[in-house]
Amino acid sequence: MIATSLWLLAQTQTQATKPGYFAPVALTLLITGGLAWLIAAVFGFGRARTFGSAARWFALTAVCLLIYHLQFLLLGIIAVMEFRRNNRDYGTMLNVGAFFNLFIVLGAICAIIGFTKMKTATPEIKTASAEPEATSPD
DSSP states (O other): HHHHHHHHOOOOOOOOOOOTHHHHHHHHHHHHHHHHHHHHHHHHHHHHHHHHHHHHHHHHHHHHHHHHHHHHHHHHHHHHHHTTOOOOHHHHHHHHHHHTTTTHHHHHHHHHHHHHHOSSOOOOOOOOOOOOOOOOOO
């Protein structure tokens, strides 16, 4: 394993050609994922009153993953701006990229807390009257 890693580090002229469909597919999946997590967050917070605190934690997970998608988009925009300036200093991109998985970790923590808060498999539906109405035998 170490020998393979050293061999890969020794390759200085390794090039990869980007396929033509890379940018549209990556951008479409990024936007679709962001919209899906936004919808999941809205539904999660909307149903948190009915399903309890576990749903609120899962909605926070969806918010964390939405922020992750936005951070990924920001990282791409910074990379394109640095490339267009023809500046080989990618310090700004690396500063943003250093915290790349931060929101994945926060989302996982929120999901773990959500799973620990789950009590029953069915939602607790609160009704106005706990006792059923008595019917008269007319």
